[in-house]
Amino acid sequence: MLYNEPSPLEVKILTKRFGLANSESLDTYLATDGYKAFLKAVEMTPEQIIEEVKASALRGRGGAGFPTGLKWSFVPRTSPKPKYVIINADESEPGTCKDRLLMENDPHQLIEGILIAGRAVDSHKGYIYIRGEYRYLIEAMDRAIAEAYSRGYLGKNIRGTGFDFDLYTHTGAGAYECGEETALLDSIEGKRGIPRMKPPFPAVVGAWQSPTLLSNVETFSAIPAIIRDGGAAFAALGPAKNGGTRLVCLSGHINKPGVYELPVGFNLLRMIYEVGGGMRNGKKLKAVVPGGSSCPLLKADECDISMDFDSLAKAKSMLGSGGTVVLDEDTCMVKFAQRIMKFYAHESCGWCIPCREGTNWLKKTLDRFHSGAGQKSDIPLIGELSKNMLGRTYCALGDAAAMPTISIVEKFPEDFEAHLNGKPCPYEHSTELAMA
Amino acid sequence: MTFSPELEARFAKLLEIYPPGRTRSAVVPMLLYAQDEVGHISAELVEEVARRCQVKPLQVDEVVGYYSMLHRKPLGKCHVQVCTNISCLILGAEELYEHASKTLGIGNKEVTPDGQFSLEEVECMGACSWAPAIQLNYDFHHHVTPEKLDQLLAEVRKAH
Numbered sequence: 001m002l003y004n005e006p007s008p009l010e011v012k013i014l015t016k017r018f019g020l021a022n023s024e025s026l027d028t029y030l031a032t033d034g035y036k037a038f039l040k041a042v043e044m045t046p047e048q049i050i051e052e053v054k055a056s057a058l059r060g061r062g063g064a065g066f067p068t069g070l071k072w073s074f075v076p077r078t079s080p081k082p083k084y085v086i087i088n089a090d091e092s093e094p095g096t097c098k099d100r101l102l103m104e105n106d107p108h109q110l111i112e113g114i115l116i117a118g119r120a121v122d123s124h125k126g127y128i129y130i131r132g133e134y135r136y137l138i139e140a141m142d143r144a145i146a147e148a149y150s151r152g153y154l155g156k157n158i159r160g161t162g163f164d165f166d167l168y169t170h171t172g173a174g175a176y177e178c179g180e181e182t183a184l185l186d187s188i189e190g191k192r193g194i195p196r197m198k199p200p201f202p203a204v205v206g207a208w209q210s211p212t213l214l215s216n217v218e219t220f221s222a223i224p225a226i227i228r229d230g231g232a233a234f235a236a237l238g239p240a241k242n243g244g245t246r247l248v249c250l251s252g253h254i255n256k257p258g259v260y261e262l263p264v265g266f267n268l269l270r271m272i273y274e275v276g277g278g279m280r281n282g283k284k285l286k287a288v289v290p291g292g293s294s295c296p297l298l299k300a301d302e303c304d305i306s307m308d309f310d311s312l313a314k315a316k317s318m319l320g321s322g323g324t325v326v327l328d329e330d331t332c333m334v335k336f337a338q339r340i341m342k343f344y345a346h347e348s349c350g351w352c353i354p355c356r357e358g359t360n361w362l363k364k365t366l367d368r369f370h371s372g373a374g375q376k377s378d379i380p381l382i383g384e385l386s387k388n389m390l391g392r393t394y395c396a397l398g399d400a401a402a403m404p405t406i407s408i409v410e411k412f413p414e415d416f417e418a419h420l421n422g423k424p425c426p427y428e429h430s431t432e433l434a435m436a
Numbered sequence: 437m438t439f440s441p442e443l444e445a446r447f448a449k450l451l452e453i454y455p456p457g458r459t460r461s462a463v464v465p466m467l468l469y470a471q472d473e474v475g476h477i478s479a480e481l482v483e484e485v486a487r488r489c490q491v492k493p494l495q496v497d498e499v500v501g502y503y504s505m506l507h508r509k510p511l512g513k514c515h516v517q518v519c520t521n522i523s524c525l526i527l528g529a530e531e532l533y534e535h536a537s538k539t540l541g542i543g544n545k546e547v548t549p550d551g552q553f554s555l556e557e558v559e560c561m562g563a564c565s566w567a568p569a570i571q572l573n574y575d576f577h578h579h580v581t582p583e584k585l586d587q588l589l590a591e592v593r594k595a596h
């Protein structure tokens with residue numbers, strides 16, 4: 001199903017089957033180039049497949065943007081241990097709602113991407129880790145997997161190629177932290193999701209102590225197009241070192257929120273005003289969360305920017321997971337920071353003290369501040385407490401809590417000043433207006 | 437404990453799909469699927485899952501405390517989950533949550549006296565572009581307003 005109208009500005013590579021009748025069925029998939037890339041990949045050597053993925057300049061869509069081909073090359077293919085492919089479908093970064101659509105509308109594209117990855121790293125078993133809230137997708141993926149088995153696209157000797165692969169779904173049960181790759185590994189082993197020390201990276205020591213290739217749903221879904229049409233064609237869609245398209249999840253105060261497939265490097269203002277139909281009720285743009293709640297925010301005057309990994313890094317933010325949240329002039333940034341911190345305090349697994357304590361202190365400080373009981377000295381304190389978490393934890397959850405918070409206090413001090421001396425929040429009725 | 441044949445089939449599959457000797461991996465899925473059938477995670481269920489996965493009951497118990505979807509007490513027949521995270525927040529999710537709380541007469545993680553409804557303020561559920569979003573049990577509802585929520589709750593009441 002689609003939940004919003006497509007935009008004419010989209011470049012449909014991964015979403016090209018969205019909207020077709022029975023787009024999720026194997027027959028539709030086969031009628032539209034389905035599994036051709038896999039059959040091509042079995043004719044290639046693993047090295048050739050990895051070179052093609054490198055040439056595509058595909059970078060991980062889970063958030064960190066690590067070059068996918070390079071990651072594949074780290075898996076010790078000749079290790080005598082079994083190797084696993086794990087698909088991260090935990091999708092819980094606030095602002096992100098795209099993996100859902102890829103699994104719902106084109107599950108076979110994902111399965112084909114996984115098969116090609118398996119072939120490249122000599123793995124014969126994969127697990128799709130799906131967040132527990134997405135129960136309907138566990139059923140949908142199970143149906144697609146069963147269909148693939150019944151027609152010989154999974155299991156032993158796939159389509160007579162001699163390649164074996166088994167694929168299963170695994171449900172999470174509500175924990176943002178389990179989207180972090182090493183916590184996910186503990187979770188799939190049946191434990192609490194606590195991050196592991198890196199190195200060793202999952203590619204070398206992953207699930208059940210074995211080499212594991214772990215990537216996001218969208219990353220795997222891009223693989224069939226790359227192998228079918230060549231890495232160079234995919235790379236050419238975006239700027240240098242930033243290949244392809246991305247499913248951008250536009251949300252917030254715009255006229256046409258929705259998930260749109262756009263070339264990496266699409267201009268952010270054009271996303272808002274052309275793809276997203278502009279600001280609601282003619283309001284002024286105030287800020288944008290570029291790629292999920294973990295990213296530093298951009299002020300309105302920083303939004304004339306190419307949405308690629310390198311341009312955002314240069315602007316001291318991140319492209320992240322594709323969750324682009326647009327905020328208008330009536331948004332209280334103290335309230336926004338408070339809600340972000342409430343999330344991270346709730347989701348911190350508690351393993352690393354700077355994160356466990358830091359997020360709670362910050363939440364309390366921001367709660368107090370928003371209620372009007374803040375002091376001027378709290379403003380720099382919020383930034384300092386946040387900076388104290390940076391780089392001091394096993395996983396990046398502490399950083400993810402700190403980075404947006406630092407950007408908000410530094411870029412919107414006037415919103416904090418406006419809450420001092422017991423003043424009520426100057427924006428208190430803004431959400432009601434937004435709903436009208 | 438006895439379960440439906442469908443759940444037993446699911447359990448049997450879970451004990452097969454992980455590498456040899458790794459049945460502990462089945463603990464979380466087994467707990468969630470079982471909870472969906474029996475309503476909540478009792479001490480008896482913890483023992484049962486431990487026995488089936490060949491782990492210590494404590495290893496199951498510590499997991500129950502970690503995952504937010506696993507509940508030790510029964511929820512309402514319809515569990516109303518309102519997302520108030522960023523994309524929903526800025527489109528009125530807190531007002532929506534307040535409305536739900538007032539209408540149902542219960543607070544966060546509480547159950548109505550007749551056991552029909554429970555309420556929970558939840559984190560991002562992956563529906564940000566169609567905010568504000570809620571889930572009634574596992575069903576998603578997008579672009580929810582207080583009026584739409586009233587309608588949805590009325591439909592649930594009728595169906596019960």
Ligand SMILES: Cc1cc2nc3c(=O)[nH]c(=O)nc-3n(C[C@H](O)[C@H](O)[C@H](O)COP(=O)(O)O)c2cc1C
Pocket residue numbers: 059060061062063064065066068071088089090091092093176177178179180181182214215216217219395396397400
């Ligand atoms: C706290 C935290 C939560 C994360 N949640 C997710 C998630 O829900 N989905 C995801 O694909 N990656 C998530 N990641 C990133 C993963 O650790 C990992 O980098 C990613 O799945 C790798 O896939 P990629 O190479 O395709 O990007 C999260 C990271 C952190 C630190």
Ligand code: FES
Pocket residue numbers: 094095096519520521522523524525559560561562563564567569
């Ligand atoms: S923020 Fe509410 S669904 Fe994502």
